[in-house]
Amino acid sequence: MTQAERLARRAELRADIEKVRGELEALLDEEARLLEGCEHVYADGRSASTGGRVRICAVCGHVLKQRDEKLWG
Numbered sequence: 817m818t819q820a821e822r823l824a825r826r827a828e829l830r831a832d833i834e835k836v837r838g839e840l841e842a843l844l845d846e847e848a849r850l851l852e853g854c855e856h857v858y859a860d861g862r863s864a865s866t867g868g869r870v871r872i873c874a875v876c877g878h879v880l881k882q883r884d885e886k887l888w889g
Contacts, residue, residue, distance in 0.1 A: 851878035 817825075856864040856875035864874045871880040 851876055854878045854880065 851873075854873050854876055856873050858864055865871045865880050866874045872878065873880060
């Protein structure tokens with residue numbers, strides 16, 4: 817394989833990588849939208865959220881939004 821062939825192949829691979837990155841980003845965005853409405857609960861009705869300052873769902877691993885805390889005033 818010549819250097820010119822290697823460089824041409826590299827350019828092809830980089831184009832493929834960028835295409836796949838775009839597809840991956842779209843899939844990750846879709847996943848995030850799906851998990852926004854996470855309402856997982858245990859069988860006894862308790863919320864499946866766990867953690868301290870950062871709350872996550874124990875079922876799907878989604879980071880749950882915290883309610884705004886008033887720190888002063």
